[in-house]
Amino acid sequence: TGTTRPLRILQHVQRSAKQGDALSVITAIDSYCSKVEWAMNVGDKKGEILDTVVLETRPRYVLELGTYCGYSTLRIARLLPPGARLITIEMNPHYAQVAKEIFQYAGLDAQVELLVGSSTVLIPQLKKKLDIEKFDLVFIDHWKVSYLPDTKLLEECGLLKAGSVLLADNVICPGAPDYLKYIRNCPRYRSQYFPAQLEYLQVEDGVEKSVFLG
Numbered sequence: 372t373g374t375t376r377p378l379r380i381l382q383h384v385q386r387s388a389k390q391g392d393a394l395s396v397i398t399a400i401d402s403y404c405s406k407v408e409w410a411m412n413v414g415d416k417k418g419e420i421l422d423t424v425v426l427e428t429r430p431r432y433v434l435e436l437g438t439y440c441g442y443s444t445l446r447i448a449r450l451l452p453p454g455a456r457l458i459t460i461e462m463n464p465h466y467a468q469v470a471k472e473i474f475q476y477a478g479l480d481a482q483v484e485l486l487v488g489s490s491t492v493l494i495p496q497l498k499k500k501l502d503i504e505k506f507d508l509v510f511i512d513h514w515k516v517s518y519l520p521d522t523k524l525l526e527e528c529g530l531l532k533a534g535s536v537l538l539a540d541n542v543i544c545p546g547a548p549d550y551l552k553y554i555r556n557c558p559r560y561r562s563q564y565f566p567a568q569l570e571y572l573q574v575e576d577g578v579e580k581s582v583f584l585g
């Protein structure tokens with residue numbers, strides 16, 4: 372095995388992290404991706420901003436768009452109270468399989484509901500299929516061209532309420548210019564930019580936190 376980057380990350384986790392210890396899994400992934408090979412996890416610096424937003428939002432219903440290997444899913448899941456629900460959508464079945472194994476290794480697989488498929492197809496099904504009313508927090512980290520259409524879809528499907536928080540990764544690099552323009556000019560949102568760096572690199576990036584006003 373070890374033929375793909377996600378599989379090599381999983382192998383490193385299984386070799387270096389402590390089973391059932393989510394923080395050691397998070398640390399192992401950051402160590403591997405900063406020293407051995409880069410991967411598109413939100414990373415430790417932007418991850419701390421994510422942690423802060425999760426802790427201050429205290430969400431009951433969380434949606435993540437773009438699971439990849441599950442790094443940010445773990446960062447969120449470890450901070451949620453029992454009874455909270457974390458739904459993560461990944462359209463690449465291989466990424467989803469690796470993420471599932473990483474959740475199991477970290478002991479958080481019961482806290483995470485992983486859906487494999489296109490976010491644009493799955494978002495309109497969430498209310499019926501998963502009995503979800505509204506999301507308190509949405510972490511957006513999938514294809515950058517999908518940020519804006521999927522945000523509009525969340526609005527149209529009535530999945531946001533006054534106070535819902537959107538947190539978008541990579542708004543500078545690779546960038547999501549149409550999303551930024553919309554979310555910063557739409558009167559239904561109050562946005563705040565958190566400058567940081569692209570994961571594991573000295574390149575400028577940041578996350579955009581936007582509160583839906585209803």
Ligand SMILES: O=C(NC/C=C/[C@H]1OC[C@H](O)[C@@H]1O)c1cc([N+](=O)[O-])cc(O)c1O
Pocket residue numbers: 411412413437438439461462463466512513514515540541544545569570
């Ligand atoms: O494309 C990025 N993320 C989108 C992920 C895309 C994958 O997830 C959904 C789909 O399965 C696709 O294969 C990305 C890219 C960089 N980057 O520096 O290229 C940095 C990041 O943090 C990123 O989230």
Ligand SMILES: [Mg+2]
Pocket residue numbers: 411412413512540541
């Ligand atoms: Mg990202």
